[in-house]
Amino acid sequence: MPTVAELEQACKPTWCPGCGDFQMWKALKQAIENVGYTYERFAVVWGIGNAGNGADFLRCQGFHALHGRALPTATGIALTNPELKVIVEMGDGDGYGIGGNHFLHSCRRNVEMVGIFHNNQIYGLTTGQASPTSDQFMKTPSTPGGVIEEPVNPVGVAVAQGATFVARTFSGDVAYTQSIYEQALRHHGFAVVDVFQPCPTWNKNNTFKWYAERVYKLEDEPGYDPDSRVWAFEKSLSTFHDLTCAPDSCRLPVGVFYREEGVPTYQDRLPQLAQPMWRQARKPRDISRAMRALG
Amino acid sequence: MAQLGERGTPDISIRIGGPAGAGIKAAGQSLARTFMREGLWTMDLTEYPSLIRGGHNVITVRVGPKPFFSHAVDVDILIALDRLTVEKDGPSLVEGGAVVYDPASVEAATLPSHARGVPVQLDEIAKRNGGVIMRNTVAMAAALALLRFPLEPFESALHAQFDSKSAEVAEGNVRAAREGHAEAWKHADDFPLRLSPVPGAPERVLVDGNDAVCLGALAAGIGFYAAYPMTPASTLLHYMARHEGDGVVVKHVEDEIAAMNMVVGAAFTGARAMCATSGGGFSLMAEAFGLAGVTESAVVVGVFSRPGPATGMPTWTEQGDLQFVIHAAQGEFPRVVLAPGDRDDAFHLTWQAFNLADRLQTPVVLLGDSYLSDNRQSVLPFETARVTIDRGETITEGEVSDYLRYRDTPDGISPRAIPGVKGAEQLVNSYEHDEYGWGQEGERAEVRVQQDEKRMRKMELARTLAPAPVAFGPLEADVSIVSFGSTKGPIRDAMDELAAEGVSANFLQVVTCWPFPAREVSGFLAVAKRSLVVENNYTGQLEQLIRQECLMEPDDRLHRYDGRAFTYAQIAEKAREMVRRPARELTGVTR
Numbered sequence: 001m002p003t004v005a006e007l008e009q010a011c012k013p014t015w016c017p018g019c020g021d022f023q024m025w026k027a028l029k030q031a032i033e034n035v036g037y038t039y040e041r042f043a044v045v046w047g048i049g050n051a052g053n054g055a056d057f058l059r060c061q062g063f064h065a066l067h068g069r070a071l072p073t074a075t076g077i078a079l080t081n082p083e084l085k086v087i088v089e090m091g092d093g094d095g096y097g098i099g100g101n102h103f104l105h106s107c108r109r110n111v112e113m114v115g116i117f118h119n120n121q122i123y124g125l126t127t128g129q130a131s132p133t134s135d136q137f138m139k140t141p142s143t144p145g146g147v148i149e150e151p152v153n154p155v156g157v158a159v160a161q162g163a164t165f166v167a168r169t170f171s172g173d174v175a176y177t178q179s180i181y182e183q184a185l186r187h188h189g190f191a192v193v194d195v196f197q198p199c200p201t202w203n204k205n206n207t208f209k210w211y212a213e214r215v216y217k218l219e220d221e222p223g224y225d226p227d228s229r230v231w232a233f234e235k236s237l238s239t240f241h242d243l244t245c246a247p248d249s250c251r252l253p254v255g256v257f258y259r260e261e262g263v264p265t266y267q268d269r270l271p272q273l274a275q276p277m278w279r280q281a282r283k284p285r286d287i288s289r290a291m292r293a294l295g
Numbered sequence: 296m297a298q299l300g301e302r303g304t305p306d307i308s309i310r311i312g313g314p315a316g317a318g319i320k321a322a323g324q325s326l327a328r329t330f331m332r333e334g335l336w337t338m339d340l341t342e343y344p345s346l347i348r349g350g351h352n353v354i355t356v357r358v359g360p361k362p363f364f365s366h367a368v369d370v371d372i373l374i375a376l377d378r379l380t381v382e383k384d385g386p387s388l389v390e391g392g393a394v395v396y397d398p399a400s401v402e403a404a405t406l407p408s409h410a411r412g413v414p415v416q417l418d419e420i421a422k423r424n425g426g427v428i429m430r431n432t433v434a435m436a437a438a439l440a441l442l443r444f445p446l447e448p449f450e451s452a453l454h455a456q457f458d459s460k461s462a463e464v465a466e467g468n469v470r471a472a473r474e475g476h477a478e479a480w481k482h483a484d485d486f487p488l489r490l491s492p493v494p495g496a497p498e499r500v501l502v503d504g505n506d507a508v509c510l511g512a513l514a515a516g517i518g519f520y521a522a523y524p525m526t527p528a529s530t531l532l533h534y535m536a537r538h539e540g541d542g543v544v545v546k547h548v549e550d551e552i553a554a555m556n557m558v559v560g561a562a563f564t565g566a567r568a569m570c571a572t573s574g575g576g577f578s579l580m581a582e583a584f585g586l587a588g589v590t591e592s593a594v595v596v597g598v599f600s601r602p603g604p605a606t607g608m609p610t611w612t613e614q615g616d617l618q619f620v621i622h623a624a625q626g627e628f629p630r631v632v633l634a635p636g637d638r639d640d641a642f643h644l645t646w647q648a649f650n651l652a653d654r655l656q657t658p659v660v661l662l663g664d665s666y667l668s669d670n671r672q673s674v675l676p677f678e679t680a681r682v683t684i685d686r687g688e689t690i691t692e693g694e695v696s697d698y699l700r701y702r703d704t705p706d707g708i709s710p711r712a713i714p715g716v717k718g719a720e721q722l723v724n725s726y727e728h729d730e731y732g733w734g735q736e737g738e739r740a741e742v743r744v745q746q747d748e749k750r751m752r753k754m755e756l757a758r759t760l761a762p763a764p765v766a767f768g769p770l771e772a773d774v775s776i777v778s779f780g781s782t783k784g785p786i787r788d789a790m791d792e793l794a795a796e797g798v799s800a801n802f803l804q805v806v807t808c809w810p811f812p813a814r815e816v817s818g819f820l821a822v823a824k825r826s827l828v829v830e831n832n833y834t835g836q837l838e839q840l841i842r843q844e845c846l847m848e849p850d851d852r853l854h855r856y857d858g859r860a861f862t863y864a865q866i867a868e869k870a871r872e873m874v875r876r877p878a879r880e881l882t883g884v885t886r
C-alpha cells in the first residue's frame with residue numbers, strides 16, 4: 001500500500017506558486033494512503049487543464065484522457081474491471097463545460113467512482129477565460145463585458161441528477177478536503193466532490209482570502225440533513241452570489257451535501273461484471289447457440 | 296423490359312410493398328427463412344424511408360436453387376398491399392410478371408399492362424381468420440402458390456413464430472395461409488415460373504452484415520460494447536444488448552463521444568472493446584479515435600456508412616466515408632481499415648480486427664455500409680473453427696519490473712501490462728509522452744521523435760499482418776475490376792453473367808484499405824487489359840488511393856451515389872461497354 005511519499009513521482013509539479021492544486025494533490029495522496037489501496041486496486045483518470053496536469057505527479061495506474069472526456073474514459077475502466085476504484089480529476093471547464101453532458105449522465109448512472117472537480121471558476125491552462133462556474137459579471141479575456149450567464153450549479157445538478165454522494169470543499173483547508181476525499185473514496189456509488197480551488201494567476205476575484213472569508217461547514221449548521229435530497233438541493237442554491245457581495249451576505253457552504261448509501265451501483269446491476277472483462281477474451285467464445293438462432 | 300424467365304440465372308424475385316408499419320420487412324424475412332429452410336439460397340433487399348409510419352416500404356426477396364451474391368434487379372412477383380405499390384413498383388415487374396393484389400383496395404384497371412393480375416381477397420381472408428394483421432400471411436401464401444411451392448414449410452414457420460404466443464393465433468395464420476394459397480393456386484397454371492425445395496441441402500443461416508459483425512465480436516471474446524443509436528449501426532447495439540448474458544457489458548451511452556472514450560477506457564483494463572456507428576457518429580468520435588492512436592489502445596470501431604453529409608439519407612447506402620476514416624482525427628498515427636465485402640467477410644474480419652488491434656495496440660476500423668448492414672442473405676454457418684485469439688504483447692497477470700508503458704522497441708510494440716498486474720504503474724497519456732508516459736517529457740524534441748517513430752513503425756507490422764486483397768476470376772480477363780466493401784456481391788454476380796455471354800472479368804477485392812495494399816493493386820492493374828474501379832460514391836475515393844499509393848490510374852470508373860447499391864446488371868453493362876472499346880496497349884509503362 002503506497003504511502004504519500006511513494007505516491008509521488010520523479011516528475012515534480014509545475015503549478016504556479018500558491019495554486020490550490022498543490023493542496024488538492026496533498027489531500028489526495030494522504031487520503032489514498034489512509035484508505036489503503038494497493039497500486040493494483042485503484043486507477044486515476046485526468047482530464048485536460050491545469051487540474052489534469054496532476055497526471056504527471058501521482059504514481060499510480062493512470063490515464064491522462066481528453067479535455068472533457070475523463071468521465072467516459074473512467075466509466076469504461078470501471079465497467080470492465082470491478083476490482084479497481086477509479087478516481088477522476090477534472091477542471092471546471094473540463095468537467096462542467098465541455099464535459100457537461102457526461103457529468104449529467106455520470107450522476108444518473110451511479111457508476112462507482114469518485115469525481116473530483118478542481119473548481120477555480122476560470123480556465124487556467126488556456127490563460128484565464130471565463131469558465132461555466134465563473135461568477136456572473138466577471139470580466140475575463142473572453143468576456144470583456146462581463147459574464148452574462150448564470151453559473152453552473154454543480155452541487156445542485158449532481159443532487160438533482162441522482163449522484164449518491166455530493167460534497168464540496170475548499171482546497172485551503174487541506175485536512176478537511178482530505179477527510180471529504182476519504183468519505184468519497186469509501187462511498188459505494190458515484191461520488192461528486194466539487195473543490196473551490198483558487199487560481200491566483202488568473203482569477204483575481206475568487207482568491208484564497210475571498211473563499212476563506214465566506215466558506216462555512218455545513219455540519220456545524222443546525223438542521224444539517226445530508227439524507228434529504230431536497231435539503232441538499234436547497235443548500236446548493238445558496239452559493240449564488242455576485243461579484244460585489246460582502247462576506248457576511250455571501251456564505252458558501254462546504255461539506256457533504258447529500259449522501260445515500262445502499263443504492264445499487266451500475267456495476268452492481270451487471271452480473272457479467274463479477275470479474276474483469278479481459279478474462280472473456282482468453283479463448284474464443286462459443287457462438288453456436290447464437291448462430292443456430294439465425295437458422 | 297426483361298421477359299419473365301429470360302434472366303440467365305434460375306432465380307426468382309418476389310417484392311412485397313406497402314405502407315410503413317405494415318410489417319413488410321418481417322414478412323419478407325419469414326418468406327426468405329421458409330425458402331432457406333427448404334434448401335434454397337436467398338438474399339433480401341429492404342428499401343424504406345426514414346419514417347416509422349406513413350412511407351412506402353418494400354422488401355425484395357431473391358431466391359433460387361443456386362448461390363448468388365447480390366440482390367434482385369427486377370421483380371417477377373409483386374405483392375401489392377396498397378395502391379401506391381402498384382404505382383411505384385409496377386414498372387419494376389418483368390414482362391409477364393404477376394401482381395398479387397386485393398381487389399377490395401386496388402382496381403384491376405390500375406395494374407400495369409405488361410403484368411398479369413392475381414386477385415386475392417387479402418383483407419377479407421385475414422379478417423375471417425383473426426384480423427387484418429394476417430394480411431401478409433395470406434399474401435405470402437399466395438406467392439408460394441403461384442410458384443407451386445408447397446405450403447407445409449410456411450405453415451411450420453408460422454407455427455414456430457406464433458405457437459409460443461398463442462395456439463389460436465398460430466392456427467388462424469395457418470388457416471389464412473391455406474385460403475390465400477388456394478385462391479392464388481387458381482392462377483398458377485397461367486404463371487410459368489416454378490420453385491421447388493432442394494432436399495438434402497446443407498444447413499444455412501439467414502444473416503445481415505450487422506449480425507455477422509456481432510457474431511465475430513462475440514467469438515473474439517468482446518467484453519465491452521458502447522454505442523449511441525444511428526442507422527444502420529443501431530441493430531448492432533440491439534444484438535449486443537441481447538447477448539449481455541454471454542459476458543459482455545453493453546452500454547447505450549449519452550453520445551458517440553462517450554462511446555469512443557469509454558471504449559478506450561475499457562481497452563486500458565485489457566477488455567476487448569468495440570463501438571460502432573455511422574459517419575455522423577464517427578465524426579463525433581474523431582478526437583477520441585486519435586486518443587486511441589496516441590495512447591496505443593487496442594480498440595475496434597465499426598463505421599457503417601449511409602449517404603452524407605450531416606443527416607444525409609439515413610436508411611440508404613453509400614461508400615462515402617473511405618477517405619474520412621483513413622484520415623479522421625488530427626495528427627498522424629497508425630490505424631488499420633478493413634472493409635468486409637459480404638457477411639462471411641464481416642464475421643471473419645471482425646474477430647481478426649480484435650487480433651490486429653491487440654497485436655498493433657492501435658485502433659482498427661471495420662468499414663461497411665447500409666447495403667451490407669441491413670440486408671439478409673442465406674449463408675453457410677460461419678466457420679468458427681478458424682477463430683483464434685491473439686492478444687499480442689498483453690500482460691494480464693503476474694508481475695512486471697522496470698515497467699515502461701511506451702518502451703521504445705524495434706517493431707514499435709511496447710508490452711502492455713494492464714491494471715492489476717503488480718508493478719504496472721504507468722501513465723497512459725493523450726499528450727505526447729516519454730517511455731513512462733510523462734507528458735512534461737513528451738515536449739522534448741528527441742522524445743517526440745522517438746515516440747512518433749515508435750508508433751508509426753507499427754504500420755510496417757500492420758502491412759504484414761493485415762489481410763491481403765482477394766482476387767476472383769481468371770488470371771487474364773477482358774475487364775479487370777478493383778473495388779472494396781459491399782460492391783463485392785454485385786461484382787461477383789456481374790462476373791457470372793458476363794461469363795455466360797463469353798466476356799471474362801476478374802476482380803480484386805481490396806480488403807485492407809489502410810495500410811493500402813499498393814503492391815498487389817499495382818500488379819493487378821499492370822496486367823489488366825481494361826481496368827475498372829467500381830465504388831458507391833461520387834468522388835472516387837478508392838481511385839484517389841490508387842493514384843496516391845500506386846501512381847497508376849485505372850482505364851475507367853463506375854460510380855453510384857443515389858443512395859442505392861449497384862445492381863449486378865449495371866456493372867455487367869459497364870463491362871460490356873468497355874469491351875466494345877479497344878483494349879489499351881500493354882506498354883508496361885505505369886500510367
Ligand SMILES: Cc1ncc(C[n+]2csc(CCOP(=O)(O)OP(=O)(O)O)c2C)c(N)n1
Pocket residue numbers: 048049050051052067090091092093094095118120122123124125126131
Ligand atoms: C477539445 C479541446 N478543446 C479545447 C482545448 C483547450 N483547453 C485545454 S484546457 C482548457 C480549459 C481549462 O480550464 P479548466 O478545465 O477549468 O481547467 P484548469 O486549467 O482551470 O485546471 C481548454 C479550453 C482542448 N485541449 N481540447
Ligand code: SF4
Pocket residue numbers: 014015016018019020021050120124125198199200201202
Ligand atoms: S494558472 Fe491557475 S490553476 Fe493553473 S496552475 Fe496556475 S494558479 Fe493553478
